[in-house]
Amino acid sequence: MELLNALLVSPFAEIFGNPYFFMEVLINGLMAGVMYSLVALGFVLIFKASGVFNFSQGVMVLFAALNFVGLMDALSAYMNPVFAIALAGALTVLIMLGVSLVIERVVLRPLVNQAHIILFMATIGVAYFLEGLGEMIWGSDVRPLHVGIPDDVWFIFNEQVMVQQSDLFAAAVAGGLVLTLALFFHYTRTGRALRAVADDHAAAMSIGIPLNHIWVIVWGVAGFVALVAGIMWGSKLGVQFSLSIIALKALPVLILGGFTSIPGAIVGGLIIGSGEKIAEVYWGSAFGGAIEEWFAYVLALAFLYFRPQGLFGEKIIERV
Amino acid sequence: MIYREAGQFKTSYAADQALLTIPMDRWFVMGLVAFAVIVMPIIGSDYWLGSIMIPVLILTIAAMGLNILTGYAGQLSLGSGAFMAAGAYMAYKVATNLPWVPVPFAILLGGCSAALAGIVFGLPSLRIKGFYLAVATLAAQFFLLWLFTHVDWFVNYSISGVPSIADYHLLWDWGPLVTGADASVEARYLFVLGFAILLALGARNMARCKIGRSWMAIRDMDIAAEIIGIRPLTTKLSAFAISSFYCGIAGALWAFCYINTVEPSAYDISVSFNILFMVIVGGLGSILGSFLGAAFIFLLPILLNNAPTWFGIELPADLLSEIELMLFGAMIIFFLIVEPHGLARLWQIGKEKLRRWPFPY
Numbered sequence: 001m002e003l004l005n006a007l008l009v010s011p012f013a014e015i016f017g018n019p020y021f022f023m024e025v026l027i028n029g030l031m032a033g034v035m036y037s038l039v040a041l042g043f044v045l046i047f048k049a050s051g052v053f054n055f056s057q058g059v060m061v062l063f064a065a066l067n068f069v070g071l072m073d074a075l076s077a078y079m080n081p082v083f084a085i086a087l088a089g090a091l092t093v094l095i096m097l098g099v100s101l102v103i104e105r106v107v108l109r110p111l112v113n114q115a116h117i118i119l120f121m122a123t124i125g126v127a128y129f130l131e132g133l134g135e136m137i138w139g140s141d142v143r144p145l146h147v148g149i150p151d152d153v154w155f156i157f158n159e160q161v162m163v164q165q166s167d168l169f170a171a172a173v174a175g176g177l178v179l180t181l182a183l184f185f186h187y188t189r190t191g192r193a194l195r196a197v198a199d200d201h202a203a204a205m206s207i208g209i210p211l212n213h214i215w216v217i218v219w220g221v222a223g224f225v226a227l228v229a230g231i232m233w234g235s236k237l238g239v240q241f242s243l244s245i246i247a248l249k250a251l252p253v254l255i256l257g258g259f260t261s262i263p264g265a266i267v268g269g270l271i272i273g274s275g276e277k278i279a280e281v282y283w284g285s286a287f288g289g290a291i292e293e294w295f296a297y298v299l300a301l302a303f304l305y306f307r308p309q310g311l312f313g314e315k316i317i318e319r320v
Numbered sequence: 321m322i323y324r325e326a327g328q329f330k331t332s333y334a335a336d337q338a339l340l341t342i343p344m345d346r347w348f349v350m351g352l353v354a355f356a357v358i359v360m361p362i363i364g365s366d367y368w369l370g371s372i373m374i375p376v377l378i379l380t381i382a383a384m385g386l387n388i389l390t391g392y393a394g395q396l397s398l399g400s401g402a403f404m405a406a407g408a409y410m411a412y413k414v415a416t417n418l419p420w421v422p423v424p425f426a427i428l429l430g431g432c433s434a435a436l437a438g439i440v441f442g443l444p445s446l447r448i449k450g451f452y453l454a455v456a457t458l459a460a461q462f463f464l465l466w467l468f469t470h471v472d473w474f475v476n477y478s479i480s481g482v483p484s485i486a487d488y489h490l491l492w493d494w495g496p497l498v499t500g501a502d503a504s505v506e507a508r509y510l511f512v513l514g515f516a517i518l519l520a521l522g523a524r525n526m527a528r529c530k531i532g533r534s535w536m537a538i539r540d541m542d543i544a545a546e547i548i549g550i551r552p553l554t555t556k557l558s559a560f561a562i563s564s565f566y567c568g569i570a571g572a573l574w575a576f577c578y579i580n581t582v583e584p585s586a587y588d589i590s591v592s593f594n595i596l597f598m599v600i601v602g603g604l605g606s607i608l609g610s611f612l613g614a615a616f617i618f619l620l621p622i623l624l625n626n627a628p629t630w631f632g633i634e635l636p637a638d639l640l641s642e643i644e645l646m647l648f649g650a651m652i653i654f655f656l657i658v659e660p661h662g663l664a665r666l667w668q669i670g671k672e673k674l675r676r677w678p679f680p681y
Contacts, residue, residue, distance in 0.1 A: 107653050111656060117600075118600075120454075122653050122657075124597075125652035128646070128649030129646050129653070130649075132643065132644070132645030133646055135638075136639065136642040136643070140638065248458070252459075259452075287470070291466070294459060294462035297455075297456075298459055300455070304444055304448050305444065308448045308452065319543075
């Protein structure tokens with residue numbers, strides 16, 4: 001009886017008793033969801049274009065952030081901080097492009113035509129390698145990252161609900177990124193080639209689209225998305241090695257949204273982020289706390305029973 | 321022509337259906353088992369038996385479990401660590417709360433509870449496949465570990481949350497101590513080895529009979545398998561159940577015979593990944609591969625840690641751990657590129673070479 005009360009009655013009483021607090025929790029959750037979406041985006045890009053489930057995306061986020069913060073600290077001794085940020089960003093983009101070039105050459109090209117699970121395993125190998133490399137170059141300390149993202153708070157709704165400006169900034173960046181990607185995919189030649197490859201590898205090759213170049217571009221774009229995600233997460237939590245864990249949070253976002261859908265990654269992120277926070281705040285105590293660890297997965301799992309391809313995924317048609 | 325298959329005639333159906341039809345293979349495997357059972361405990365030092373053979377054998381059992389699921393039935397799983405934990409915690413619960421159950425049966429019951437958990441978390445496999453399923457099994461990983469750390473019932477309300485395992489005899493008060501800190505290394509080793517041999521035999525035979533063949537049909541193409549009359553429900557769930565049973569026994573043995581405590585950190589997600597590596601490096605769908613893969617993945621970090629000192633180079637510990645991570649990643653990629661069928665395939669190639677030796681073609 002007590003348990004039923006804790007599950008079915010008191011959370012709702014709390015929600016309606018203090019709607020402003022609920023709003024705050026909801027907004028916090030949505031913002032966390034935006035951050036998950038940023039990581040999930042990188043997964044989707046690569047999965048769409050090459051069918052590779054890139055487990056190393058989380059470590060790529062970490063690696064990009066490490067390089068960015070390391071270069072920024074090194075450069076800001078010599079120049080104006082704004083220039084340092086811009087230059088560090090440009091250099092990191094180049095590094096991520098280089099990384100994707102190497103991954104394509106060394107890892108993906110020899111493994112062409114292997115089973116998906118083999119490619120997936122190879123990306124786990126890449127994840128280990130990049131993590132070791134990043135730690136070797138930049139050390140394992142937590143580094144604070146300040147790139148001028150506002151970190152003040154605003155009060156809205158009769159001054160009752162607190163909103164972090166940095167969260168709003170992150171949401172704006174994520175929105176801008178998705179818009180840029182959408183424009184890039186729709187209106188550029190490369191974008192069109194990418195879509196063709198995503199649709200059908202063999203058909204794309206037969207009309208003369210070089211698959212290898214496309215893969216490098218896709219991994220490069222994913223590296224860029226990883227950098228953006230890394231900067232966002234880094235300025236929130238500091239650049240540290242636990243960042244690669246957030247990749248695991250991006251996975252339920254992916255299955256909820258569908259592996260092949262960019263809007264799916266965003267919507268999935270928002271659902272997972274808000275659902276997780278609300279569940280933790282209102283229902284967590286009934287279960288003994290820390291249900292954030294698995295709630296996202298169980299939510300995604302429950303969802304899969306009803307729509308196996310995810311929210312926006314393509315319907316899977318199978319023939320013998 | 322050291323290794324010969326020619327002229328080995330089979331004159332009865334029994335001989336034709338034997339586990340190893342070639343006498344040379346048969347004698348080799350029997351010799352190996354005899355060596356492991358009789359010679360190893362005599363010549364092995366405590367370090368070799370206790371810190372290398374026992375964990376390698378236990379990990380082999382877990383790798384066999386995942387191999388049944390991934391290699392034979394084609395269902396990708398990242399939750400093996402969780403099923404190991406389920407086995408360990410339930411075996412602990414049985415051993416402490418039902419003292420009249422002898423410890424081998426407590427471990428088996430732990431395996432059975434893990435099998436139940438496997439069925440529950442394997443249910444999505446009926447609707448989803450591939451990477452969706454892999455992510456779904458991560459739910460098992462996070463949920464089960466959370467359950468065992470947050471619900472005190474599983475650890476008998478122990479305050480530290482990491483209860484240690486008592487010393488148990490093989491059967492009630494009879495036989496040598498086989499678990500806990502006071503048990504001799506030899507006894508624990510033989511206990512684990514017994515499980516490993518029986519489970520390996522079981523896995524090998526299961527793969528050869530009807531259930532194994534239906535797993536392989538599901539793996540190769542599930543819709544086609546369904547059309548020829550294989551029921552996906554029972555086939556997939558049996559694969560999940562048996563795989564988790566193996567993982568559960570491995571987890572229970574890990575707690576009872578190796579680390580002597582039931583602690584959640586021994587079963588976290590990196591364990592699941594390591595077991596997946598063992599299966600891939602050893603060879604998908606091969607029992608021999610499970611042994612080779614487990615030994616390789618377990619010994620590689622030890623080798624990497626010790627190799628610099630053999631050459632007289634002193635490296636700081638953190639650099640060593642970074643190099644270890646990088647080398648681990650590089651090795652995995654290297655293996656996947658050079659030999660995607662794993663170490664078991666290398667063994668097969670070696671036998672081919674021996675068959676033709678000394679002629680090179």
